[in-house]
Amino acid sequence: MNTSKLLNEKGGSAVKIIAITLIVLLLFGGAITIYFQYFAKDTFSEEEIAAAKEVAQDEFGQLSTIAADYTVDQQKEAVVSLGYEENKVDKQTTIYEKKNNNDTGYYILLNLQPHDTYPKLSRALVQIFAKENGGLIYEMDNVVNWKQ
Known part of the structure; x- marks a missing residue:
């Protein structure tokens, strides 16, 4: 069994990095949407x-x-x-x-x-x-x- 290939893996693949970046951006966009929809409402007398x-x-x-x-x-x-x-x-x-x-x-x-x-x-x-x-x-x- 050749374990040297398993131990020599460096970092994540490009697909993993892109997926993580998209998830973070979606979460950030969702948080901003919630803020503007519920907390930044204009109040009028x-x-x-x-x-x-x-x-x-x-x-x-x-x-x-x-x-x-x-x-x-x-x-x-x-x-x-x-x-x-x-x-x-x-x-x-x-x-x-x-x-x-x-x-x-x-x-x-x-x-x-x-x-x-x-x-x-x-x-x-x-x-x-x-x-x-x-x-x-x-x-x-x-x-x-x-x-x-």
């Missing part, structure tokens, strides 16, 4: 949340009012007429951004998605973000009823 809630309700009220004059196919025209611009279109969701909103400290997004059952309805999500740090202050979801 009750007054800031109440003000953002009022803005969200006002934005949704404007959308509901104008939706009575537009059909589902004309929803882009309706939302653009409220001062939004189309920001992103996913599979079914269209995201609009409020463009003329420099007077407030808010960044407003409006997400519209077709309703699963009723063709003249859209699901709406209004999100209010703080401009200074980008934290989500308040969000409200509801349904918009478009003209027949």
Whole structure:
């Protein structure tokens, strides 16, 4: 039996080193993700949340009012007429951004998605973000009823 080959092994193979490095990087990335997700949350006062809630309700009220004059196919025209611009279109969701909103400290997004059952309805999500740090202050979801 030749034991000299077993005793002469030097270090780990390249595969072992790469595997260990990847594991350490994944653990480090996971720790950073957990920190930012749970411990570095932005906190807002009750007054800031109440003000953002009022803005969200006002934005949704404007959308509901104008939706009575537009059909589902004309929803882009309706939302653009409220001062939004189309920001992103996913599979079914269209995201609009409020463009003329420099007077407030808010960044407003409006997400519209077709309703699963009723063709003249859209699901709406209004999100209010703080401009200074980008934290989500308040969000409200509801349904918009478009003209027949």
